[in-house]
Amino acid sequence: MSIARLSTADSDFNARLEALLAWDSVSNAELAQRVDEMIAAVRHRGDSALVEYSNRFDRLAVSSMAELTLSPERLKQAFDGLSDEQRDALSTAAERVRSYHERQKAGSWQYTEVDGSVLGQKVTPLDRAGIYVPGGKAAYPSSVLMNAIPAKVAGVAEIIMVVPTPDGVLNDLVLAAAHLAGVDQVFTIGGAQAVAALAYGTESVPRVDKIVGPGNIYVATAKRAVFGQVGIDMIAGPSEILVVSDGETDPEWLAMDLFSQAEHDEDAQAILVSWNSQHLDAVADAMARQLPTLERESIARTSVAERGALIHCRNREDAVALINRIAPEHLELSVAEPENWLPDVRHAGAVFMGRHTAEALGDYCAGPNHVLPTSGTARFSSPLGVYDFQKRSSIIHCSPEGASTLGKTASVLARGESLTAHARSAEFRIID
Structure with a gap:
């Protein structure tokens, strides 16, 4: 079995990581x-x-x-x-x-200002x-x-x-x-x-x-x-998983966690990060043993060879930096006290906490959505959810007094933009 071995201490690490992560979902x-x-x-x-x-x-x-x-x-x-x-x-x-x-589920809301004006938001499916x-x-x-x-x-x-x-x-x-x-x-x-x-x-x-x-x-x-x-919803790339292990999780478990994504297709990406080099070796050995047992062996073999990696980092801080740089679709925190890591995780589609929370559980039945941002888009995107099927309309209902007060402010700003029809429209509502 072939899989890339990287180390954050290597001088060419950044270049190799960028090459590994490169994925262009835009067709020719x-x-x-x-x-x-x-x-x-x-x-x-x-x-x-x-x-x-x-x-x-x-x-x-x-x-x-x-x-x-x-x-x-x-x-x-x-x-x-x-x-x-x-x-x-x-x-x-x-x-x-x-x-x-x-x-x-988000609901509609509104509030009433002192002058009787009503502002709000209407949520509609x-x-x-x-x-x-x-x-x-x-x-x-x-x-x-x-x-x-x-x-x-x-x-x-x-x-x-x-x-x-x-x-x-x-x-x-x-x-x-x-x-x-x-x-x-x-x-x-x-x-x-x-x-x-x-x-x-x-x-x-x-x-x-x-x-x-x-x-x-x-x-x-x-x-x-x-x-x-x-x-x-999104332009989705291949499925991906980033596993961070402190070296205490069973290597057999982690090997299969990596294969659970690699078996999707040849372009899927499975990466393991740890500061324990012997642990990385043990996971590599487990992967080599398990690969021939997979029903989708050919797909998984190509995936790990072309886009997979075992990365040795220096410490926990190094691992956190990698998480936020990669912004993975699926992140497994296979560590003791994973809740202590969560505040530092800024970019991930879904976070699987602890040694027993296999990503596969989220794919099928945990409850959260498995439609997740890929290819680093977790930096600015979220999982599919109810909010993707709702739209929001702003509600503005001015009282006469509110329209007069706002009209004065709007008039000044509109004339500053040389949009005099805007200004005059607002000025008609001003009460002298």
């Missing part, structure tokens, strides 16, 4: 042009373009959108057909995700949200729950889900999750064409207000292209 010009052409085709030809692309890219043989539409009854059938174990696990995860996100669910290398029922349930909690009236079905293969766990999460309509379409359909609408696919959910480079490029026409 040729791919962007193809995506633009697909979006244009869907805008102008609607359902017929969706049927054509689905036949071409998913190797189907359908003639109408009716064959690419799943009824609520089909979703319920999938849920009812699960084993008791699967149904219970999915239901438990859904309830935990719902319970966590209920605490994120989006009318319709679109959820993209991957259907390529793996099926992700957990993504259905993580994207749809916050929308439902926010009060979104209608949720439209798109999921590609290569070779016509439906995943009943994904469909069951859609039923459980309250998805209203499901279309078995994917790629840039599905994003275009959600953004602009077709004869069959309703136009949405926001598109959320992960996808491949075509999906990411299409989301970037339609942003402004609709809202999007």
